[in-house]
Amino acid sequence: xxxxxxxxxxxxxxxxxxxxxxxxxxxxxxxxxxxxxxxxxxxxxxxxxxxxxxxxxxxxxxxxxxxxxxxxxxxxxxxxxxxxxxxxxxxxxxxxxxxxxxxxxxxxxxxxxxxxxxxxxxxxxxxxxxxxxxxxxxxxxxxxxxxxxxxxxxxxxxxxxxxxxxxxxxxxxxxxxxxxxxxxxxxxxxxxxxxxxxxxxxxxxxxxxxxxxxxxxxxxxxxxxxxx
Amino acid sequence: xxxxxxxxxxxxxxxxxxxxxxxxxxxxxxxxxxxxxxxxxxxxxxxxxxxxxxxxxxxxxxxxxxxxxxxxxxxxxxxxxxxxxxxxxxxxxxxxxxxxxxxxxxxxxxxxxxxxxxxxxxxxxxxxxxxxxxxxxxxxxxxxxxxxxxxxxxxxxxxxxxxxxxxxxxxxxxxxxxxxxxxxxxxxxxxxxxxxxxxxxxxxxxxxxxxxxxxxxxxxxxxxxxxxxxxxxxxxxxxxxxxxxxxxxxxxxxxxxxxxxxxxxxxxxxxxxxxxxxxxxxxxxxxxxxxxxxxxxxxxxxxxxxxxxxx
Amino acid sequence: xxxxxxxxxxxxxxxxxxxxxxxxxxxxxxxxxxxxxxxxxxxxxxxxxxxxxxxxxxxxxxxxxxxxxxxxxxxxxxxxxxxxxxxxxxxxxxxxxxxxxxxxxxxxxxxxxxxxxxxxxxxxxxxxxxxxxxxxxxxxxxxxxxxxxxxxxxxxxxxxxxxxxxxxxxxxxxxxxxxxxxxxxxxxxxxxxxxxxxxxxxxxxxxxxxxxxxxxxxxxxxxxxxxxxxxxxxxxxxxxxxxxxxxx
Numbered sequence: 001x002x003x004x005x006x007x008x009x010x011x012x013x014x015x016x017x018x019x020x021x022x023x024x025x026x027x028x029x030x031x032x033x034x035x036x037x038x039x040x041x042x043x044x045x046x047x048x049x050x051x052x053x054x055x056x057x058x059x060x061x062x063x064x065x066x067x068x069x070x071x072x073x074x075x076x077x078x079x080x081x082x083x084x085x086x087x088x089x090x091x092x093x094x095x096x097x098x099x100x101x102x103x104x105x106x107x108x109x110x111x112x113x114x115x116x117x118x119x120x121x122x123x124x125x126x127x128x129x130x131x132x133x134x135x136x137x138x139x140x141x142x143x144x145x146x147x148x149x150x151x152x153x154x155x156x157x158x159x160x161x162x163x164x165x166x167x168x169x170x171x172x173x174x175x176x177x178x179x180x181x182x183x184x185x186x187x188x189x190x191x192x193x194x195x196x197x198x199x200x201x202x203x204x205x206x207x208x209x210x211x212x213x214x215x216x217x218x219x220x221x222x223x224x225x226x227x228x
Numbered sequence: 229x230x231x232x233x234x235x236x237x238x239x240x241x242x243x244x245x246x247x248x249x250x251x252x253x254x255x256x257x258x259x260x261x262x263x264x265x266x267x268x269x270x271x272x273x274x275x276x277x278x279x280x281x282x283x284x285x286x287x288x289x290x291x292x293x294x295x296x297x298x299x300x301x302x303x304x305x306x307x308x309x310x311x312x313x314x315x316x317x318x319x320x321x322x323x324x325x326x327x328x329x330x331x332x333x334x335x336x337x338x339x340x341x342x343x344x345x346x347x348x349x350x351x352x353x354x355x356x357x358x359x360x361x362x363x364x365x366x367x368x369x370x371x372x373x374x375x376x377x378x379x380x381x382x383x384x385x386x387x388x389x390x391x392x393x394x395x396x397x398x399x400x401x402x403x404x405x406x407x408x409x410x411x412x413x414x415x416x417x418x419x420x421x422x423x424x425x426x427x428x429x430x431x432x433x434x435x436x437x438x439x440x441x442x443x444x445x446x447x448x449x450x451x452x453x454x455x456x457x458x459x460x461x462x463x464x465x466x467x468x469x470x471x472x473x474x475x476x477x478x479x480x481x482x483x484x485x486x487x488x489x490x491x492x493x494x495x496x497x498x499x500x501x502x503x504x505x506x507x508x509x510x511x512x513x514x515x516x517x518x519x520x521x522x523x524x525x526x527x528x529x530x531x532x533x534x535x536x537x538x539x
Numbered sequence: 540x541x542x543x544x545x546x547x548x549x550x551x552x553x554x555x556x557x558x559x560x561x562x563x564x565x566x567x568x569x570x571x572x573x574x575x576x577x578x579x580x581x582x583x584x585x586x587x588x589x590x591x592x593x594x595x596x597x598x599x600x601x602x603x604x605x606x607x608x609x610x611x612x613x614x615x616x617x618x619x620x621x622x623x624x625x626x627x628x629x630x631x632x633x634x635x636x637x638x639x640x641x642x643x644x645x646x647x648x649x650x651x652x653x654x655x656x657x658x659x660x661x662x663x664x665x666x667x668x669x670x671x672x673x674x675x676x677x678x679x680x681x682x683x684x685x686x687x688x689x690x691x692x693x694x695x696x697x698x699x700x701x702x703x704x705x706x707x708x709x710x711x712x713x714x715x716x717x718x719x720x721x722x723x724x725x726x727x728x729x730x731x732x733x734x735x736x737x738x739x740x741x742x743x744x745x746x747x748x749x750x751x752x753x754x755x756x757x758x759x760x761x762x763x764x765x766x767x768x769x770x771x772x773x774x775x776x777x778x779x780x781x782x783x784x785x786x787x
Contacts, residue, residue, distance in 0.1 A: 007524055059698055059742040061705045063719050064735035070318075071542070071728065077311065078303060078320035146610045153612040157709075157723065159278070159306035159315070167615045169305065171710075173280060173518040174438030176623035183615040190610040223602055223649050278724075308724035405724040428559065431721060432628055432711050439711075442627045 003177055015185055017161035022149045022189065024084045029091020029148070030141055036092065037099020038125070050096060057093040062086060062151060066158050083155045090151065091144045098140025098225050102133035105217045134205040135218040142197050143225035149190040153182070163189075271299045272489050275321030278307045279435035280517045280525065281369060281457065281510060285325040285481060287529035288501055295539035296497050304525070308405050309334055316359065316486065323498075326484040328364055329477025330371075330409075331355075337410055344368075344478035355484075362483045362495055365502035367510050369457040370479035371402075371411055371436075373469045379450055380467040387470040391451075392421040397428065401440050401449030404431035411476045412453075419475040438518065457510040459519065481505060497539075504536045546732040560717065562737065568713035569741065572704045576636055577697055580643035585689060588651020592685070593677055598652065605645035613638055613706055621710045628711040635707045642703055643696035650692015654685030686756040694749040701742045705734065715741070 004011065040047040069075065069082035106129050114128045156164030166182030169175075207214065272293060276286035283304045294300045303321050306312045309330065315321045328347045332339050335354040341347045348364050355361065373388060380386060383394055391398065398416075406412040406429070413429050416422040432440045436454040441464060444452040451469075454461055461468060483498045513532065516523045523531075533539060549555060556562050591597050620626065620634030658681050666680045682689075705716030718734030721727075 003522055006527070010524060010526070056739070056743075059702050059739050061702055061716070061719060061735050061738050063705065063723065064731050064738075067719075067723060067726075067731050068728070068735075076315070076318040076320045078306065078315050143606065143609065146606060150610055150612045153614050156305075156614070159303065159311065164612070164614060165305065167612070167618045168278070169280070171439075171618040171622060172434045172437045173522070174434075174442075174622050175522055176619055178522070179615055179619040179622070183612060183619060186612045186615065187607075187610050219602070220653075222606070223653055310724060310726040314726060403724065404721040407721065408725050408727075430628070430711060431708075431717070433709055433720065439622070439628055443629065443711075446627065446629050448627070448629045 004181060011181060011185065014161060014163050014165055015189065018149070018152055018163045018186070018189060021080060021083060021152050021155065021160065021162055022087075022145075022193070025087035025091050025148050026141070026145050026193070028084075028088045029095050029144055030137075032088070033092045033095030033099045033140075034130075034137065036096050038103055038129075040096065040100040041103035047100070051100065054093040054096045057089055062090065062154055063157060065089065066154065078159055080160065082158070083152070083160050087148050087151055091148055094147065094225070095140050095144050098143075098221055099133075099137060101221055101224070102136035102140070102217075103129060105136055105221075106132045131205070131207075132214075135201070135211075135214045136221040138197065138201045138205065139218040139222040140225045142194055143222065145193045145197060146190045149193060150186060153186055271301060272323055272494065273301045273303055273321045275303045275306050275312050275315055275324045277309065277312055277324070277326075278305045279437075279455075281455065281514055282325055283525040284513050284517060284528050285505075286323075287525045288505075288532055289323060289325060289483060289498060291526075291529050291533055292497050292501050292539055293494065295533075296493060298494060298497070308403070310405070316484065317356070319486075322486045322489040324484050325481055326361070327369060327479035328361075328482055329479045330411075331361075331482075331484065333410055333477060341477065342474045344480055347478055348480065348482075358487050360485060360487050360490060362485065362490070363499045363502050364480040364482040365505040367481045367502075367505040367507045368479050369455050369481065369507070369510050371406075371453050371476050372456045372461075373400075373451055373471075374444065374454050374461055374466040375451050375469065376444060377465045377467055385469065386467060387472060388416065388420050388475065389470075389472055391416060391469075392423075394422075394426075396450070397426050398422065398451055399428050399430060399449045400451050400453070401430045401432050401443050402453030403435050404433060406453055407431065415475045419473050457507060457514055459511055459515040481510075500538060504538060542728060542732055543736075545729045546736055549729055549733050550736070565713055565715050565717055566737065566741065569701070569704055569715045569738075572632075572635065572639065572707055572712070572714055573697065573700050573745075576639040576643055576700050576704075577693065579636065580640045580647055580696060580700075581693065583640070584644045584647035585651045585692075588648045588689075588692075589655060589677065589682070591648075592652035592655025593673070593681060595656075601648060601652065605648055608641055608645050611641060613642065613703060614709070616641065617706055617710060631707070631710045631712050635704075635710065635712055638706070639700050639704060643700050646695035646699065647692045650689050650695070651685070654688030654692070655681050657688060658684045683758045684761065686758070687753050690749060690753040690756055694746060694753070697745050697749060698742050701745060702738060705738060 036050060040050040065086045066082055069085055070077045070079070073081060073085060075081050110128060110132065111124065114124045119128065152160075152162050153164030153167060155162050156168045163182040163185045166178045166185075170178035170182070274286050274290040274293070276283040286302070286304065290300045290302050303315075306315055306321070306324075309326075312321065312324050313334065316324060328344070328351065332341060332347050332351055332354055335356070336350070339347075339350055339354065341350040344364070348361075351361050375385060383390075383396060385391065385394065400406075400413055400416075402412070407414075409415070410418075413424070413427045416427060417424045430443065430449050432443060432449075434440055436452070436458055438460065440449075440452050440454060441458075441460040443449045444454075444466065445464065454466070456468065460466075482502060485494070485498075509532065513528050516528055517525065550562065558564070587601070591601055617634055617638045620637055621628075621631060624634075626633050662680060662684070663676060666676045671679065704714050705719055707714050708716035708720035715734050715737050718730050718737070722730035722734070
């Protein structure tokens with residue numbers, strides 16, 4: 001506890017860095033995965049390929065991917081982009097499957113009704129499919145958010161800031177308290193993100209709480225995403 | 229402490245995000261090397277190697293420079309030499325504390341230099357263009373091979389030269405990269421004639437820290453590379469093996485800097501720091517960092533500067 | 540792509556196929572960690588999952604708990620366990636296996652309980668009305684029907700454990716992670732790539748084996764009536780779930 005108080009400034013700095021490094025992969029992963037998921041939902045041919053590629057991406061050890069990034073992107077080795085791009089790739093890999101399921105779960109009858117009353121493909125996507133897929137997408141996003149926040153700690157092995165610093169530093173000087181502070185901090189960030197996402201969902205997707213089917217779909221999606 | 233650091237990460241994160249967006253969408257690369265962060269001459273980015281002592285010295289450099297009106301950013305615990313040299317060369321950092329002998333061997337494995345002065349004199353030629361070292365400090369911290377006093381007595385070993393005649397298998401503990409270094413297990417074979425088949429290597433990623441010490445004490449390894457300023461050597465009565473062939477070169481602390489950033493002010497400040505730094509200081513600072521106090525590198529750096537009455 | 544060529548040359552070099560740092564040794568160590576982890580995790584998680592699925596109790600809690608497990612940073616837990624309980628590097632296997640088991644539990648648990656839940660309640664009721672005990676229902680009806688989904692969970696768990704077992708090298712153990720952790724400080728990209736390629740290849744091979752097992756475990760009865768429309772739904776669900784686990 002004395003250590004925590006004495007180092008509160010550094011804990012705050014690293015927490016802020018951790019948050020800053022976590023947000024872009026979560027957002028980018030979501031933005032990229034939704035259209036990919038829609039493609040996989042819409043075109044049977046692309047489905048197998050897209051989902052297999054995403055599955056493969058997830059088996060690449062994350063450290064190797066971060067280290068390879070400067071060569072792939074032409075960035076400097078301490079550029080946060082290396083970490084952000086790597087985590088975005090994992091986020092997409094994790095999210096595409098849920099996004100596909102989310103669009104699959106939108107009832108075909110509803111989509112057809114929309115077409116029947118004159119909705120074009122574009123309007124149908126934005127006004128019918130996307131809102132109805134919302135609860136399941138949110139369920140997937142929550143899992144992506146949690147796992148990204150936890151993965152940011154790996155950056156410490158390649159000189160990035162963030163709470164992972166406490167793991168390597170604490171390990172080097174045999175100091176469990178420091179590591180524990182890093183673990184608790186990481187979990188707290190993940191929890192705060194999760195709460196914010198749930199709140200955002202309540203505001204943006206008010207129907208999700210009323211509709212029992214949507215609730216069930218979201219729950220199944222969350223189970224699956226956690227399992228993935 | 230270094231106010232600009234936060235802003236830098238935020239900006240870098242934005243740039244990284246933009247890169248990720250465009251990179252994924254179009255495969256483009258909007259970040260040409262050289263157009264970010266370290267561009268302006270007044271800001272110095274101080275980096276450190278991936279172990280505590282380096283971070284403490286880097287903090288001393290950074291705080292001393294800042295006290296003299298230089299704008300400083302800090303990038304601690306980057307990694308081992310191969311990593312921070314690359315970071316220095318690609319402009320991610322401008323200044324890093326280094327150790328003379330290992331630095332020389334990194335760029336010139338065949339160097340004949342043996343004494344501290346010879347090593348220091350050989351450095352300017354060995355370093356790549358655009359980088360230089362400033363004055364070296366008398367403070368020294370080098371890799372050293374240690375055994376328990378019991379092992380030393382039982383096998384009558386006090387020097388690396390005694391190892392070749394030993395009929396016990398040698399289990400060497402050290403940071404993973406030691407396996408690749410000229411003063412690692414390879415050096416024991418090449419320089420001291422220890423049969424390579426008799427040596428095995430246990431990588432321990434704590435830079436000769438407490439886990440390496442524990443491994444030596446509990447017999448997981450019987451010889452360990454521990455940096456000579458680590459207080460645990462004395463505390464546990466380890467015997468540091470002599471190195472009559474100078475396989476491990478003298479390792480004086482010195483600043484390695486991008487020449488573009490080595491203004492007169494910067495040089496004066498850093499030379500004033502290295503002139504005051506001693507080996508005993510390093511042992512004490514490491515003790516406070518690793519021991520019960522667990523003092524942070526930045527607190528240790530300000531204490532040291534205050535104690536030496538610098539700036 | 541040159542880097543890949545160099546990595547394959549490295550892998551093809553006979554010198555890298557023997558000794559304590561050779562590919563066979565590292566591969567065997569990696570498989571050993573994975574096998575031990577999955578064995579322990581299956582015992583814990585599948586038992587729990589079957590209980591939750593069969594009784595329907597604690598389902599909400601278990602989703603929350605498994606999601607929370609995912610938030611635990613692997614590197615943090617590993618280093619914490621390694622030093623907080625004095626395992627040091629001599630007993631490094633203990634913290635490593637604990638961390639990997641924690642990682643393997645969520646997919647196994649979710650696979651097991653969603654597997655049991657996917658069994659049509661009418662089937663279970665029919666079994667009950669025939670006078671089967673709860674044990675018989677579980678063993679003779681629910682588990683056989685849930686097996687493909689349970690194995691799906693095992694697949695996800697194996698993939699994650701194989702990919703993550705690389706961290707064992709950080710606390711001085713072996714496995715394929717050794718190539719990555721050793722090459723990281725000296726920026727030997729070829730060796731990092733070798734490590735990554737071997738891990739990915741191993742994951743693919745294990746994946747192939749488990750997919751075959753998963754196919755074989757679809758009960759004959761279910762396979763025979765797949766063409767029946769009312770059962771197609773259930774089959775589609777099974778396929779989705781296994782694809783979901785593939786996404787990991």
